[in-house]
Amino acid sequence: MDDILSTHPDKGTFDLPELRAAIDAASRCASTCATCADACLHGEHVEHMVRCIDLDTQCAAICRTTAEILSRPGPNGDSWRAIVEACIAVCRECAAECQQHDHDHCQMCARDCTACADACQALLDAAD
Template sequence: MSDILSTHPSRDTFDLDELRAAIEAASSCASTCATCADACLHGEDPAGMARCIDLCNQCASICRAAADVMSRPGPNGDSWEEVVRACIAVCRECADQCASHDMDHCAACAQACRDCAQACETLLAVAD
């Protein structure tokens, strides 16, 4: 991904290192959340994990969308920031939910969510 971002004509619009980190964290979080939701669904008590499954699925969807939007760094107004803020919000909520369960997959998901929220916050902090 780093090569393609560095060739973009609007590459000076963002700090490329922070942009790459946020895209990678969002992509990783999306796949981790999808796996966590699936693990919860196929675990011993899927009904008891309904809130976790729902949040993981929401987080996966929003992280995918955020990664997609961030992968297009051309000047397009400020709406991208709102997508990134939504990603941060759902990642925090999902991290809290997953952290409340004593399962390895939920612990991994909580960490991926925290990492994504942090990378997105860092990107917003350095955005022009």
């Protein structure tokens, strides 16, 4: 991702290290959340994991979308900011839910959700 972003003719006002970090964190979080949801579905007592699975799938979707939108760093309208803010909110909610479960996959998911929220917040801070 670093190579392609550095060649983009219109980087907007993004500070490239924060942009790269947010894209990488969102991509990783999307994958981790999808895997966590799948692991929850195949574990014991799936009926107790419904909220976790739901938040995992929502988080995976917003993180994929965020990574895709941020991979096109053109003009900085308000829409990219709204998507990044939504990503932060969903990641934080998903992290809080996953932290309540003792499964290793849930703990890893909480870690990656928190890292994504932090990277996205750093991007917003750098863009201000």
